[in-house]
Amino acid sequence: MTTKPPHRGGPGKGGRGSSADKGPPKGPPKGPPKGPPKGPPKGPPKGAAGRGASRGPRPGQGRPERARTGPRSSALDAAQRAAQLRGDERDARAPWSPVEAEPAGPAPRARPAAVRPANAKAAAKPAARTAAGRAPARRAEAAPAPAAPTAPSRREQRAAASATLASGVQTLTVEPDEDGMRVDRFLTARFPQLPFTRIQSLVRKGELRIDGKRAKAQERLAPGQSVRVPPLKLDADAARPRNPVRDRDDAEFLRSLILYEDQDMMVLNKPFGLAVQGGSGTVRHVDGLLEALTGPDGQKPRLVHRLDKDTAGCLIVAKTRLAAATLAKSFRSRAARKIYWALTAGVPKVRQGRVSTYLVKDEPTEADARMRVAKHGEEGAAHALTYYAMVDQVAQKLSWISFKPVTGRTHQLRAHAAHIGHPIVGDPKYFDVENWALPGGIQNRLHLLARRIVIPHPRTGRPVDVSAPLPPHMAQSWNLLGFDAGRYDPVVDAPED
Numbered sequence: 001m002t003t004k005p006p007h008r009g010g011p012g013k014g015g016r017g018s019s020a021d022k023g024p025p026k027g028p029p030k031g032p033p034k035g036p037p038k039g040p041p042k043g044p045p046k047g048a049a050g051r052g053a054s055r056g057p058r059p060g061q062g063r064p065e066r067a068r069t070g071p072r073s074s075a076l077d078a079a080q081r082a083a084q085l086r087g088d089e090r091d092a093r094a095p096w097s098p099v100e101a102e103p104a105g106p107a108p109r110a111r112p113a114a115v116r117p118a119n120a121k122a123a124a125k126p127a128a129r130t131a132a133g134r135a136p137a138r139r140a141e142a143a144p145a146p147a148a149p150t151a152p153s154r155r156e157q158r159a160a161a162s163a164t165l166a167s168g169v170q171t172l173t174v175e176p177d178e179d180g181m182r183v184d185r186f187l188t189a190r191f192p193q194l195p196f197t198r199i200q201s202l203v204r205k206g207e208l209r210i211d212g213k214r215a216k217a218q219e220r221l222a223p224g225q226s227v228r229v230p231p232l233k234l235d236a237d238a239a240r241p242r243n244p245v246r247d248r249d250d251a252e253f254l255r256s257l258i259l260y261e262d263q264d265m266m267v268l269n270k271p272f273g274l275a276v277q278g279g280s281g282t283v284r285h286v287d288g289l290l291e292a293l294t295g296p297d298g299q300k301p302r303l304v305h306r307l308d309k310d311t312a313g314c315l316i317v318a319k320t321r322l323a324a325a326t327l328a329k330s331f332r333s334r335a336a337r338k339i340y341w342a343l344t345a346g347v348p349k350v351r352q353g354r355v356s357t358y359l360v361k362d363e364p365t366e367a368d369a370r371m372r373v374a375k376h377g378e379e380g381a382a383h384a385l386t387y388y389a390m391v392d393q394v395a396q397k398l399s400w401i402s403f404k405p406v407t408g409r410t411h412q413l414r415a416h417a418a419h420i421g422h423p424i425v426g427d428p429k430y431f432d433v434e435n436w437a438l439p440g441g442i443q444n445r446l447h448l449l450a451r452r453i454v455i456p457h458p459r460t461g462r463p464v465d466v467s468a469p470l471p472p473h474m475a476q477s478w479n480l481l482g483f484d485a486g487r488y489d490p491v492v493d494a495p496e497d
Contacts, residue, residue, distance in 0.1 A: 250292035313450025343447035
């Protein structure tokens with residue numbers, strides 16, 4: 001009976017089926033060889049002295065096994081060199097070995113040299129990664145964690161920024177919760193004692209830089225950007241100490257204006273004649289009054305949008321920087337819905353309509369300059385879109401018009417009302433009707449009210465719907481003209497874009 005032929009990875013290749021692993025044959029060969037060899041052998045025999053033997057003797061045959069080659073710089077060598085440089089002898093041992101040496105056991109059986117891993121370098125890499133991964137963990141356990149530094153409060157940050165601003169050039173980094181803020185409002189938030197007109201002057205003259213480029217007043221910021229502020233000298237009265245009595249009075253006044261409030265935002269009923277932000281000759285304004293509501297952590301409520309000084313009604317204020325950024329994004333994405341009421345001269349022929357123009361300042365250097373209708377492509381011109389609906393009218397003389405602005409340009413509603421030939425009563429800038437006399441009993445004040453606002457809540461996303469009552473001078477006019485403030489407002493059905 002013939003024997004089974006050897007496996008391909010057998011004697012010649014050092015595989016598991018090698019006859020050298022099975023021991024000598026059990027008996028003599030069954031017959032003589034078929035004949036003498038045909039010629040001299042071409043090389044060493046294929047058995048124990050074949051290809052597998054050329055790599056070195058097998059373990060257990062009397063000769064020591066040759067040390068295998070590996071990476072010239074192992075993880076152990078690197079750890080030991082790092083420990084020597086630090087002067088730490090504890091880390092001279094292997095980082096992955098325990099603190100106490102384990103008792104030596106029987107040496108593991110050496111792997112046959114013939115059965116060699118396909119990639120010796122790949123087998124050495126996991127061990128190196130394990131060594132490098134465990135060493136920092138053991139050192140972290142030995143060394144105590146450093147105490148976390150105490151973060152300065154907002155009040156301290158503003159004070160430090162003001163000191164730097166007054167002394168020299170400063171580079172500010174935009175924080176994540178300041179994402180999307182306009183650069184002028186960013187500086188107003190960082191330096192509340194700096195007049196807003198001065199900030200606009202910095203932008204207009206090109207002295208303010210964002211990542212090395214000249215900044216524009218309406219440019220939006222992104223986290224990580226650097227804002228370069230030139231050296232300035234602050235007004236001496238800007239650093240005067242706060243008056244506790246005045247702060248208490250200002251806080252009580254603001255609380256009397258609250259229409260809606262929660263932990264993230266509040267909606268104020270801004271009265272007629274109160275400016276939202278400071279300017280030339282403006283001392284008392286909403287932004288300054290909000291200082292009285294600064295919390296113990298230095299967080300001051302922040303303005304989200306603006307109203308004209310003589311416009312009354314809903315004004316949204318954020319209590320945190322994160323809420324301010326979220327609400328500002330709602331205005332930019334036009335997710336906020338606004339409705340304004342106005343008393344205008346004359347009666348429009350088209351009772352419900354749409355006004356779409358481009359607006360530009362007559363005097364670009366003035367903060368409160370008059371806006372005029374411009375052509376598309378004109379320098380500085382911005383598109384403005386407004387829907388309107390006439391709610392009621394009196395003797396073809398006066399009209400109660402409700403506006404729904406889609407965009408939020410400066411003086412947009414006042415300029416659009418004058419553009420369609422029906423300016424708002426009491427407007428000192430845009431009312432230019434000839435031979436028009438103010439009816440008796442109506443005050444010569446701007447009759448414009450931010451009546452209603454609906455905006456997603458910065459935390460929950462649910463709509464916050466707030467309405468403001470008529471200011472005293474408009475309530476007097478409504479009563480005199482017989483307008484019913486509870487009447488249905490058709491502008492609610494107007495398009496949103």
